[in-house]
Amino acid sequence: MPAGCASHTAQIIDRDGAVVAVADVLLKVEWSRTLDDISQAKIVVAPDADCCAALSRIRSWRHKLAIYRDTQPVWEGPITGPEWTVDGVEIAAVDILGWVDRRTPHTTQAFVDHELTEIAEWLIHDAFEPDDPGHSVQIIGPSRIRGNRSYQADVGQSGDHLRDLAATGIDFTALGRQILILPEDHYARVGSLADADFASELVVAEDGLALATRWVIHGKDGVKGVAGGIHPYYGLIERVAEETSILDDASAEAAARSRLAASSPAPVFLDSQEATLAPDSSVDVPALVPGWCVDVTTTQTCRTIAQSLKIATVKVSEDADGEKVSLQLTPAGV
Numbered sequence: 001m002p003a004g005c006a007s008h009t010a011q012i013i014d015r016d017g018a019v020v021a022v023a024d025v026l027l028k029v030e031w032s033r034t035l036d037d038i039s040q041a042k043i044v045v046a047p048d049a050d051c052c053a054a055l056s057r058i059r060s061w062r063h064k065l066a067i068y069r070d071t072q073p074v075w076e077g078p079i080t081g082p083e084w085t086v087d088g089v090e091i092a093a094v095d096i097l098g099w100v101d102r103r104t105p106h107t108t109q110a111f112v113d114h115e116l117t118e119i120a121e122w123l124i125h126d127a128f129e130p131d132d133p134g135h136s137v138q139i140i141g142p143s144r145i146r147g148n149r150s151y152q153a154d155v156g157q158s159g160d161h162l163r164d165l166a167a168t169g170i171d172f173t174a175l176g177r178q179i180l181i182l183p184e185d186h187y188a189r190v191g192s193l194a195d196a197d198f199a200s201e202l203v204v205a206e207d208g209l210a211l212a213t214r215w216v217i218h219g220k221d222g223v224k225g226v227a228g229g230i231h232p233y234y235g236l237i238e239r240v241a242e243e244t245s246i247l248d249d250a251s252a253e254a255a256a257r258s259r260l261a262a263s264s265p266a267p268v269f270l271d272s273q274e275a276t277l278a279p280d281s282s283v284d285v286p287a288l289v290p291g292w293c294v295d296v297t298t299t300q301t302c303r304t305i306a307q308s309l310k311i312a313t314v315k316v317s318e319d320a321d322g323e324k325v326s327l328q329l330t331p332a333g334v
Helices: 049-055 097-101 116-128 158-166 249-263
Strands: 008-014 019-023 026-034 040-045 063-069 072-084 089-094 109-115 136-139 146-151 170-175 178-183 189-194 203-206 214-218 224-228 238-242 268-271 293-298 305-319 322-331
Touching (some): 008 026, 026 072, 040 063, 072 097, 097 116, 097 158, 116 136, 116 178, 238 249, 293 322
Parallel strands (some): 136 178, 189 293
Antiparallel strands (some): 008 063, 026 305, 040 089, 072 089, 203 268, 214 224, 305 322
């Protein structure tokens, strides 16, 4: 179904799997997918008499919101904010990673020379182990980065630990009940876009403030990693960051290389980084998953683009004016 031409339905589901309510009359739907963070969704329902009683029983974290685009499931997660008004019911939710943000490590664990994707998988499984609302983890590919990490039971939020790990060479995103873990240099393509696929004129922008030719990462207890140096074209532009979760020099060096790959050369993107697709764009919207890339070609400006851009965020909404699909695209590093 082309972007801009689909319709949505939604259900409220109990933690035991039973359907609490079906949102028959949707006034508005919004859902998103986000790289390395939690995504959100919201629906506004105009309930009829039969549906109103069911919607009155909705409770945060007990129930979850499931959204379908032309009967295909596209988003799911726990409800965090129902609101009841005389005009209808507004339901806000977060994706399954919201649970990880509300959990803490349950086991003290030390990893020595371990693949980062496997550490991330352990963090997620450990977070859900005492009380699992239903989840799965898929490792798309190894990061090829090994390092040392340690976690203490009941210290820190599991979601924060996962985001710290993502800053050093992996990516993650939620897709329904599944959490995907992928290497930061994952460049698989899911389609291509040209000028005709966008709803408005594009602006090509270069983010010079993000440019760095040398990165220094400081870990814990004197651990340090360095990547880059004096660039033959740009000269020397240095950045320093602290990642206290890094326990060894090799991991710090890998983190520095990851930062360098994202900041040299100067990133070029489509301003304002949220490009709205044309209603007749033949893009497979459910296939737009953060961490994957699209090939973008635009010749509208003096700075032409013909490169692969990574999907950072997908935002989809539908109201009385129809469906709107927007993408946040960032440099893919290749």
